[in-house]
Amino acid sequence: MVNFDQKKLNSFAKKAEVRFAVLFGSRAIGTGAKDSDFDIAVSLKNGKSIFEDINKYSKILENFSKIFAANEDKIDLADLDSANILLRYEITKKGVLLFGDHQLYEEFKAFSFRDYVDARSLFELENKIIKKRQIFIKKSLAV
Structure with a gap:
């Protein structure tokens, strides 16, 4: 896990009325390198x-940069509430709650998992369609 100042967070x-802050990605699962970015999902x-609100976003970015002692370009923020189903599932499956109840x-x-399960068959169908399209394109280009 990553070292940071929990009191500062x-x-x-x-103050920023954050409901949840979740670390996800390589740093959350312990595979992050020294120069890896910090993927942080935020819910207000x-x-x-x-x-x-660009001002709110900038303030959140600036503060996480200070909290993790990292340059702002090493902080990647995601909005937990507006994230697509797959990203929300990945964040909640492997993420680490930094702040929140x-x-x-x-x-x-639990809601994110339910949404993912409900949509999983659509993801599988989409993958089948993509694979068929790739085969068609390969055959078309081979001619």
């Missing part, structure tokens, strides 16, 4: 996307 997250209490986050994880 708690203080900032409360008001339900708005972190991308709606554990019980509420477990409920959010």
Whole structure:
């Protein structure tokens, strides 16, 4: 896991009205290199996307940069509430809750898993269509 100042994160997250902050990606699962970026999913209490207000986004980015002692270009923010089903599932499956109520986050994880299970057959169908299209294109180009 990554070293960071939990008190500083708690203080900032409360002021910024963050509902959840979740570390995901290589650093969350312990495979991150020294120069790996920090993938952080954020959910705000008001339900708005972190991308709606550039000032809010900039402040969140700046604070996570300070909290993790990393350059801003090494912080990748994702909006947990507006993320697509697959990304939300991956974040909640392997992510590490940095800030937020554990019980509420477990409920959010359960909803994300249910959404993923409901959509899984569509992902499989999409993959079949893509594979068929790739075969068709390869055959077309081989002629």
